[in-house]
Amino acid sequence: MFKGYFIAVIVAVWGVLLSYLGIVRTKENKARRKREKP
Amino acid sequence: MDYFNHKGNVALALVTLALVLTGLWLIIFVAPLIPEQEWAQRIFYYHVPLAWNAFLGYMGVLAFSIAYLVTRKPKWDIYALSAAETGTVFCLLILITGPIWAKPIWGEAWTWEPRLTTTLILFLVYVGYFMIREFGGPYERSSRYAAVLGILAAVDIPLIYFAVDFWAPQVQSHPQRDMSAHSSTVLKIFLFSLFTFTLILINMYKYRVHVATLELKNLEETHV
Amino acid sequence: MTLIHLVKKELYHEIRAKESIISMVVFGTSVILLFSFAFNATPAEFARFLPGLMWMTFLFISILGLLRSFSAEKEMDAYAALLSSPVDRGSIYLGKLFAFWIFLLFAQLFILPLFMLFLNLDISAYPLMFVGLVMVTDWAIAAVGIMISGMGLRTRMGEVLVPVLMFPLMSPVLIAATKVTHTIVSGQNLSGTNFWMMILFTFAVVFSATGYLTFGAISEE
Numbered sequence: 001m002f003k004g005y006f007i008a009v010i011v012a013v014w015g016v017l018l019s020y021l022g023i024v025r026t027k028e029n030k031a032r033r034k035r036e037k038p
Numbered sequence: 039m040d041y042f043n044h045k046g047n048v049a050l051a052l053v054t055l056a057l058v059l060t061g062l063w064l065i066i067f068v069a070p071l072i073p074e075q076e077w078a079q080r081i082f083y084y085h086v087p088l089a090w091n092a093f094l095g096y097m098g099v100l101a102f103s104i105a106y107l108v109t110r111k112p113k114w115d116i117y118a119l120s121a122a123e124t125g126t127v128f129c130l131l132i133l134i135t136g137p138i139w140a141k142p143i144w145g146e147a148w149t150w151e152p153r154l155t156t157t158l159i160l161f162l163v164y165v166g167y168f169m170i171r172e173f174g175g176p177y178e179r180s181s182r183y184a185a186v187l188g189i190l191a192a193v194d195i196p197l198i199y200f201a202v203d204f205w206a207p208q209v210q211s212h213p214q215r216d217m218s219a220h221s222s223t224v225l226k227i228f229l230f231s232l233f234t235f236t237l238i239l240i241n242m243y244k245y246r247v248h249v250a251t252l253e254l255k256n257l258e259e260t261h262v
Numbered sequence: 263m264t265l266i267h268l269v270k271k272e273l274y275h276e277i278r279a280k281e282s283i284i285s286m287v288v289f290g291t292s293v294i295l296l297f298s299f300a301f302n303a304t305p306a307e308f309a310r311f312l313p314g315l316m317w318m319t320f321l322f323i324s325i326l327g328l329l330r331s332f333s334a335e336k337e338m339d340a341y342a343a344l345l346s347s348p349v350d351r352g353s354i355y356l357g358k359l360f361a362f363w364i365f366l367l368f369a370q371l372f373i374l375p376l377f378m379l380f381l382n383l384d385i386s387a388y389p390l391m392f393v394g395l396v397m398v399t400d401w402a403i404a405a406v407g408i409m410i411s412g413m414g415l416r417t418r419m420g421e422v423l424v425p426v427l428m429f430p431l432m433s434p435v436l437i438a439a440t441k442v443t444h445t446i447v448s449g450q451n452l453s454g455t456n457f458w459m460m461i462l463f464t465f466a467v468v469f470s471a472t473g474y475l476t477f478g479a480i481s482e483e
Contacts, residue, residue, distance in 0.1 A: 002078035002142045009081045009135045010062070013088075016134070020127045020242065024249050028039065031252040107479050162430035169426060173418045179482075183413045186476045187427065190409070193468055194431050201434035201461055205441070 041248045054241050057234040064227050078142040083228060085135045087235035088128045089157070093195075095125025095239060096160070099167075100192035103185035112254055115181040118188055119171070120246035124239055126164045132157045152203045159198050163191045177257055268349070268357025272331075276365060282330040286323040286369035293319045294376050305382045313443035316377055317399070317436055323373070324366060324403045325425050328411040331362050355408060355477035359470065363404045370396060387449040395446070398462045399439040405469040406431055412480045438462050 042048050065083050072079040098121035106114035136154045137147035148154070167187050174180025276282055297315050301308060377383040385392040410427050414420035438458040445455050 001076050003076075005138050005142050006077040006080050009084055009138050012134050012138070013084055013131055016127065016131055017238070017242070020123075021245070024242075024246055025039065028041075028249040028252065031249065031256055034256050035252075107476065159430050159433050163427075166423070166427040166430065169419075169423060170413065170417065173423065174413070175417060179416065182479050182482065183417070186409065186413065186479055189472060189476065190406070190431060190469070193472060194434070197434040197461060197465055197468075201437040204457060205437045 041245050051241055054237040057237060061231050061234045064230060069227050070221060070223055075143060078139060081135060081139040083231045085139055087232040088132045090232060091235050091239045092125050092128035092132060095121045095128060096192055099188040103188035106185045116247055116250045116254060118185060119250055120243050122164060122167055123246055124242045129157060129161045133161060150206055156199050156202045167191060265353050265357055268353060269360050272358060272361030281333060282327040282365050283369050286327045287372045289326050290319055290323045290373040291376060293322060294380055298380055308381060312381055312383060313440045313447060317439045323369060324407055327365055328407040329421055329424060331358060331411055332415045351478035351481055352474040355473050358408045359404045362408060363400050366400045385446055388446045388452060392446050395442050398466055399435060402435045402462055402466040405466055405473055409473045409480060434461055435465055
């Protein structure tokens, strides 16, 4: 029982971690684009 | 991503991924199913390692902040920022997974239980840390202010912990405190998960440092 | 310039401007009135929340007072002048801390009787303990407050940042002070308060030391 709660935790944890990585990735792309501008 | 140009980073990421998948397999198929709590108890394998590693991150913020104030070398500020961000992400996760765990076990998602309350206070403190970085003005100043706040925050942690712990003794402790009563399989899987999350923290931290270094370079070049 | 001179300078400015103390007393009185209206409770019911309300009031008025504690430097651009003089930064911090501590105590001198009159604050069981508690807690508030307002001074949204930063940092102080006040007000045995007083003393000492060491970094420009 309570399988739903367990799944919710796994989804939440990986969701947030991957989102954070996505945010950092966006910052990286932004920083790169700035460097390429003359 | 040229973060992965460096072979060490690739290796670290792959090892971590392997551990994550192994960990999930262990938690789902090997971990004993505790009577009455069952799948909810397994949340413990994720929730507690998050707490340990958030704490690790914040100790990093303390060390790097002091180093920055003493040496004024930007790399220390980058390390502090990265440790603060990754630590706070973990902190947020503790606040999300804690109530999800508490609901089935205690019937209520939030009961001002000491550990979660301490984590909430900590989270707010570090939100302030990011606010001062954002609104603190030019980099030379905002980084200094953030370092001071990083030190204040870390120094406050034990005081917050003890105050909150004894603040409401009538509130039942989070389910995690009974874990010691269970088998050694639980302990082994827990330690495995703890190690895995430490590696996750390190991976995130390193990637953030890589990107922050790039951002700082841009900043320095526009000021020349 | 010695520490004494720094403190005197703060005191003289306040005596002339009267900004901090007046705003603290007036605001404190308003808060007491608001509490009385908002919680339409019997004295017995109120007693449970009184310690918490009292310390929250003092925390709020401290924020107000702290925002003014650098007003001299801000308005007359005296900060640069102060910093270029050969005074050790840590002493500037301690001077402001000590001065603010005195302002806060002075403001409380007016507000506490109002708590006793309107909200039945009763410290007759351990009056000296109460005074000691107030003095230590005020020092703790001042120690953190001077640092935070020193940073908020030059920051965009400084007035918002000061409370946002202070409140979570001060939670152990609020918890401890409230617990001890509750014991005093309900006349219970004082033995349980040792732990809380330890927390307050530790907080006061640790943050004063940190402030002394880092104020240079805060006040640089």
